[in-house]
Amino acid sequence: MTVKDEFEFISKIKPKEIFQDNLLVGIGDDAAIYRPAERMEQVACLDTMVEGIHFLKGLSSPYEIGYKALAINISDIAAMGGIPKYYLISIAIPNSWSEADLYGIYDGLNDIAAHFRIDLIGGDTVGTEDKLVISVTVLGEVEQSKLNLRSNAEPGDVVFTTGFLGDSAAGLSILLNENDKGNTEDETYLINRHKLPSPQVMTGRLITKLDRASLNDISDGLASELYEIAEASNVSIKIDESRIPISSALLNFKESPYEYALYGGEDFELVGTTSRDSWNILKRECEKCSIQITQIGEVVSGEAKVLLTRENETVLLEKSGYNHFKK
Numbered sequence: 001m002t003v004k005d006e007f008e009f010i011s012k013i014k015p016k017e018i019f020q021d022n023l024l025v026g027i028g029d030d031a032a033i034y035r036p037a038e039r040m041e042q043v044a045c046l047d048t049m050v051e052g053i054h055f056l057k058g059l060s061s062p063y064e065i066g067y068k069a070l071a072i073n074i075s076d077i078a079a080m081g082g083i084p085k086y087y088l089i090s091i092a093i094p095n096s097w098s099e100a101d102l103y104g105i106y107d108g109l110n111d112i113a114a115h116f117r118i119d120l121i122g123g124d125t126v127g128t129e130d131k132l133v134i135s136v137t138v139l140g141e142v143e144q145s146k147l148n149l150r151s152n153a154e155p156g157d158v159v160f161t162t163g164f165l166g167d168s169a170a171g172l173s174i175l176l177n178e179n180d181k182g183n184t185e186d187e188t189y190l191i192n193r194h195k196l197p198s199p200q201v202m203t204g205r206l207i208t209k210l211d212r213a214s215l216n217d218i219s220d221g222l223a224s225e226l227y228e229i230a231e232a233s234n235v236s237i238k239i240d241e242s243r244i245p246i247s248s249a250l251l252n253f254k255e256s257p258y259e260y261a262l263y264g265g266e267d268f269e270l271v272g273t274t275s276r277d278s279w280n281i282l283k284r285e286c287e288k289c290s291i292q293i294t295q296i297g298e299v300v301s302g303e304a305k306v307l308l309t310r311e312n313e314t315v316l317l318e319k320s321g322y323n324h325f326k327k
């Protein structure tokens with residue numbers, strides 16, 4: 001690794017500002033200690049990004065890699081309706097990465113951490129011979145008995161999603177396939193949707209206030225996330241393709257954008273279900289906060305499956321999406 005001194009490196013990446021009052025011991029001892037808030041459940045998640053699998057060094061800057069590594073984890077906390085509070089980083093660094101690259105990664109981490117007011121409380125730094133690997137753990141809190149589980153869907157529910165879907169996959173396709181990348185405003189928008197996701201914490205918090213909701217963040221693609229909800233809840237989900245929210249940039253990029261929206265992944269938007277009454281409340285609350293949220297279908301009783309209506313024809317949606325071991 002190109003870091004000259006592990007201890008100097010750690011002292012340089014130690015945050016200058018602490019956001020959470022309940023942090024008792026941060027970076028600098030054997031482990032961090034924080035005091036959990038009363039009447040809240042603790043929520044924890046970990047996702048890893050691997051060079052060559054989740055990003056390519058030539059196509060994403062260190063800043064973007066750091067930013068996304070934390071964003072995708074905050075997104076999992078959002079999918080539990082939680083408030084992200086603390087994070088830990090494990091980073092394995094090969095020789096081909098310079099010290100400046102590493103500080104770039106931490107600049108990206110710091111920016112999104114400051115936005116959500118979450119504190120870096122620890123981690124681990126090791127050298128490796130091959131590719132850079134960055135693992136992030138995020139810890140957060142959510143109100144007791146208000147858990148937005150994948151198993152919470154019930155027949156009669158409205159199926160909804162936030163934001164636009166498919167943009168990230170289109171951005172990746174531009175990055176991988178086009179010689180002149182990001183020449184137009186649309187291309188720049190799509191590439192940024194891929195590199196700098198916006199975890200939907202505020203929407204997750206609004207959903208936590210509802211009586212009951214099932215919720216997932218979209219990392220592997222809409223189809224895959226819907227199947228997870230259908231299987232965990234043992235219900236059928238019916239969606240209408242024409243209701244899937246597609247950005248004008250994606251429409252301009254691709255005549256048939258739905259493949260990206262259904263199977264592309266890495267949107268880091270939320271998809272979920274809730275009762276019709278709660279949906280009306282949620283829609284109003286989102287409108288007040290200028291959050292885009294769209295009904296795309298409904299839950300019906302029946303075996304665990306996902307049905308797609310396309311031009312008046314209803315078909316079984318292919319259970320496909322990103323899978324690390326099926327290429």
Ligand SMILES: Nc1ncnc2c1ncn2[C@@H]1O[C@H](COP(=O)(O)OP(=O)(O)O)[C@@H](O)[C@H]1O
Pocket residue numbers: 045046047076219220
């Ligand atoms: N290697 C592992 N060891 C233990 N638990 C794991 C491992 N990989 C995934 N999990 C757990 O399996 C569940 C599903 O993981 P994953 O599909 O990666 O979720 P997500 O798509 O929301 O990031 C989560 O509860 C996660 O913590």
Ligand SMILES: Cc1ncc(C[n+]2csc(CCOP(=O)(O)OP(=O)(O)O)c2C)c(N)n1
Pocket residue numbers: 047048052053054055056072172219220264265266322324
């Ligand atoms: C170079 C490159 N190739 C392909 C992809 C696409 N890709 C990689 S991982 C992934 C799915 C999400 O990652 P995963 O590790 O499965 O996240 P999780 O579901 O655990 O949140 C996708 C769509 C990419 N981002 N970069």
Ligand SMILES: [Mg+2]
Pocket residue numbers: 046047
């Ligand atoms: Mg995961």
Ligand SMILES: [Mg+2]
Pocket residue numbers: 075076079216217218219
């Ligand atoms: Mg998830």
Ligand SMILES: [Mg+2]
Pocket residue numbers: 047072073076219
């Ligand atoms: Mg995830």
